[in-house]
Amino acid sequence: MSKVVLVTGASSGIGKAIASFLHQKNYIVYGTSRNPQHVTDVPFKMVALDVLNTVSIKKAVEEVITSEGRLDVLINNAGKGITGPIEDTPTEEMKSNFDTNFFGPIEVMKAVLPQMRKQKSGKIINVTSIAGYMGLPFRGVYSASKGALELITEATNMEVKKLGIDVVSVAPGDFATNIASGRYHTPVFEESAYKEKYAENLALMDNHVDAGMDPKVMAKAIYKIIKTKNPKIHYKIGGFMEKFSIVLKRILPDTWYEKLLMNHYKL
Structure with missing residues (x-):
């Protein structure tokens, strides 16, 4: 029997x-978007889901379960970027980012868990970020949410493991996507104490995304995890230095690691 998969944020x-x-691997796939009627270039089914709206989430999950009778895999991918110095970034934008990147995925997990408990099986894969393993300058809110x-x-994995459900995270590094266009960018204020360095780093962030890996690498990694009987809790998918930076944080003194990051970001 083909597994039924729900992928949030599947429009791009x-x-x-x-x-x-x-x-392509013959899974029964449902993608989500706030406006699925605008997504016409995909081979899989689309349903309406807004991670900021619990009614929308429950309706989308119910639609999949009603159509297929089960739900085997949730890929919590929907998310949003945000940049800016902490001092200059509006608090409301910080809260909005956490609503999308943190509370939204939790609400989707809450919606699918009853069906997975009923089946006594399921996998939830939360897409996070390598940025979530370290506080990055001018991306502090994004790092914190991930x-x-x-x-x-x-x-959650500890809470549901005895119920036959696995909850894992997959942290991508820089991938060549349109994420930069959907970010909230705190303006570069003329009077800001961070004006010059923030402007330089905005350009640096965009260059990293443009030079990022092919998203198919991430897709193949997710496919492998779905097929794994006893998956790890955390996976990192990215370039060697991106993954090595996490290792360095574990082994270096805090001040040394901070110095490496500050040199990288020219601070």
């Missing part, structure tokens, strides 16, 4: 690549 980027690849989702993944 990594989510679209994952959903398309799993469709890091928080990493910890929720650990906690």
Whole structure:
């Protein structure tokens, strides 16, 4: 029997690549978007889902379960970028980012868990970020929201493991997607104490994304995890230096690691 997979944020980027690849592998795939009627270039089914709206989430999950009778895999991919110095970034934008990147995925997990408990099986894959393993300058809020989702993944996995459900995180590094266009960018204020360095780093971030890996790499990694009987809790998918940076944080003194990051970001 083909597994039924729900992929949030599947209208573009990594989510679209994952959903398309799993469709090719003969999974029954449902992608989500706030406006699925505008997504016409995908081979899989689309349903309306807004991670900021619990009614929308429950309706989308119910639609999949009603159509297929089960739900085997949730890929919590929908997310949003945010940049800016902490001092200059509006608090409301910080809260909005956590609503999308942290509370939204939690609400989707809550919606699918009753069906997975009923089946006594299921996998939840939370897409986080390598940025969630370290506080990056001018991306502190994004790092914090993804890091928080990493910890929720650990906690939830322990709570549901005896019920036959696995909850894992997959942290991508820089991938060539359109994520930069959807970010909230705190303006470069003329009077800001961070004006010059923030402007330089905005350009640096965009260059990293443009030179990033093919999203199909992420799709293949997700496919492998779905097929793994006893998956790890955390996976990192990215370039060697991106993954090595996490190792360095574990082994270097805090001040040494901070110095490496500051040199990288020219601070």
